[in-house]
Amino acid sequence: MSTTDDVLSPFHQSRQTRHAYLNRTQSLLSAILTKNETEVTLLSLPTIENDYERRPTSTYILRSLSDKERETLLDPQQCNCRLASDDATLQIMYRVAGNGEGPSMSKWDMSSSLKSQVRNNCFGGNVILGVLLDGPDAVKDTIPSNLSNLVGISYNGLIQNSILEPGCAIHKNA
Numbered sequence: 001m002s003t004t005d006d007v008l009s010p011f012h013q014s015r016q017t018r019h020a021y022l023n024r025t026q027s028l029l030s031a032i033l034t035k036n037e038t039e040v041t042l043l044s045l046p047t048i049e050n051d052y053e054r055r056p057t058s059t060y061i062l063r064s065l066s067d068k069e070r071e072t073l074l075d076p077q078q079c080n081c082r083l084a085s086d087d088a089t090l091q092i093m094y095r096v097a098g099n100g101e102g103p104s105m106s107k108w109d110m111s112s113s114l115k116s117q118v119r120n121n122c123f124g125g126n127v128i129l130g131v132l133l134d135g136p137d138a139v140k141d142t143i144p145s146n147l148s149n150l151v152g153i154s155y156n157g158l159i160q161n162s163i164l165e166p167g168c169a170i171h172k173n174a
Helices: 003-034 068-072 112-116
Strands: 041-046 059-064 089-095 118-130 152-164 171-174
Touching: 003 041, 003 152, 059 068, 068 112, 112 152, 118 171
Parallel strands: 089 118, 118 152, 152 171
Antiparallel strands: 041 059, 059 089
């Protein structure tokens, strides 16, 4: 390999990663646009190999919130979130454990995951909330060194028309 190739290698890797994220987002948007709001979708997304992926699975469940999950999200004693308008649509997205467990996992109550990862936000438009599950994806109880290391969504003035993948960290936006 030449010296020029050595110098350009990080740029080529960065380009590949950006393209992988774009392909993943296009796949997700395509599934959302063709999905009926009330149905459960098992979605296979391209896995991006990097330090940010916690495990290799790439199958996700995308569904509407249950009544209990919606109540948890909007309850001032729990998540303390609010809707910008009555027509705001919230859906939940989480990883499938694998081994064909998707159909049974689609019925899981995600209220505890929402409570631990989502707090004090206002949602508008169409929002997909990605949450991590217990096990390998679990939110750790250790205190992060700074707010950007804290997994979850908290203290945001308005999150509108957004896809927030499991493991995201979005905090304190006015």
